[in-house]
Amino acid sequence: MALLVAEKITCVKSDRVLFSQLSLTLQAGQILHLQGPNGAGKTSLLRILVGLSQAQEGRILLNGEMIEDHPRFASQIIYIGHKTGLNPNLSAIENLQFWVTLQGIAEHINLFALLADLGLVGLEDIPVGHLSAGQQRRVALAKLWLKKAALWVLDEPFTALDAEAIALIEQRMQAYVRQGGAIILTSHQLLKHQQNLSSHMMEYQW
Numbered sequence: 001m002a003l004l005v006a007e008k009i010t011c012v013k014s015d016r017v018l019f020s021q022l023s024l025t026l027q028a029g030q031i032l033h034l035q036g037p038n039g040a041g042k043t044s045l046l047r048i049l050v051g052l053s054q055a056q057e058g059r060i061l062l063n064g065e066m067i068e069d070h071p072r073f074a075s076q077i078i079y080i081g082h083k084t085g086l087n088p089n090l091s092a093i094e095n096l097q098f099w100v101t102l103q104g105i106a107e108h109i110n111l112f113a114l115l116a117d118l119g120l121v122g123l124e125d126i127p128v129g130h131l132s133a134g135q136q137r138r139v140a141l142a143k144l145w146l147k148k149a150a151l152w153v154l155d156e157p158f159t160a161l162d163a164e165a166i167a168l169i170e171q172r173m174q175a176y177v178r179q180g181g182a183i184i185l186t187s188h189q190l191l192k193h194q195q196n197l198s199s200h201m202m203e204y205q206w
Contacts (some may be wrong), residue, residue, distance in 0.1 A: 001064050003028045003150060003182050004049070011044050019045055024204060028150070031173070031183040031201045042186045043082060045157055046126055050079045050153050062151070074115065075103070078147055080189065081190035082155040084140040088129025092120060092139045095128060096146065103147055110176070114142055133160035152176065154185040 004026040009073050011018045018041030026032050034042045047053040049060055051067050051074075060067045067073045086095045096111050115124050118138045128136050138162050144152065152173075173183060177200045 002061075003063060004027065004184075005061045006045075006049060007059050007061070009045070009048060010056045011041055011048060011053075012056050013041075013044060020057075023139055025186060026035050026151075026182050028180045028182050029177050029200060031177055031185070032202045033201055034184065034186045035203060036114070046079070046081075046153050046155050046184065046186065050077055052079075076150045077153060078143055078149045078151070079153045080140055080143060080155065080157060082159065084128075084136050086128045086136060086140055089127055091125045092128055092131075092142075093124045095139060095140055099143060100146060105147055109146060111142075114145055115139070118142055118168070134162060134165065137161055138165055144169070144176070150181065152181065152183045152185075154183065156186055156188070158187055 002025045004024075006022065009022045010020045012023075024032065025072060034045065036042055041138045044053060049061070062070050062073055062076060065073075070076075073156075087098070090098065092115055093111055096115075096188070098197045100109065112124055115121070115138075118141070122140055123131060123135060128139055131139070137157075141157060157169060161169070177183060
C-alpha cells in the first residue's frame with residue numbers, strides 16, 4: 001500500500017486555477033521533489049497534502065485512509081513551511097521545547113547538543129528573532145531530529161542555509177529514507193548529494 005496518495009486534486013486561488021486533476025503517489029523510502037516556477041502552486045499543494053488547506057476537488061489518503069478521518073495523521077508527519085513557524089520572542093531552546101511538548105514527545109532529548117550539532121552553539125538562549133535567516137532555518141529544521149514520523153513535507157528547506165548546513169540536512173534526509181521514511185519537498189536548488197539520493201528520488205515538474 002502506498003504511504004501517501006493524492007487523487008485528482010484541484011486548487012483554485014483568487015479565481016485562478018493553480019492546478020487541476022493532479023494525482024501523485026509516494027511510497028515509503030521515496031523522495032518526491034516538486035519543481036516549477038514561483039506561483040505555480042507548489043506551496044499550495046504542500047498545504048493541501050498536510051491538511052492546512054482544502055482542495056476544491058480530490059482527496060488525500062495516508063496509508064489508505066482519508067487524512068481528515070485518519071486518527072493519527074498529525075503524528076505521522078513533520079511539515080516545515082517556507083516560513084519557519086518559530087516564535088521570534090522565544091529562544092531556540094524555548095521554541096523547540098514548546099514544539100516537543102505540543103507533539104507529545106515524551107522521551108528525553110538533549111536540545112543543547114542537537115543545536116550544537118546544527119552550528120548554533122552560544123545562540124540557544126537568544127530570541128530567534130535576533131538570529132539570521134539561516135540560523136532560524138536551522139532551528140526549524142532541528143525538528144527533523146526530534147520526532148519519529150512516516151512523512152516529511154518540506155517547503156524550500158535549504159533557503160538561507162550555507163553549504164555546510166545543506167550538506168548536514170541532506171545527510172539527515174539520506175538516513176531517513178534509508179530507514180523507510182518518505183519526503184516531499186520543494187527546492188530551487190540542485191541537491192548536492194542528489195547522486196546519493198537518486199535511487200530514492202522522483203521529480204514532479206510543473
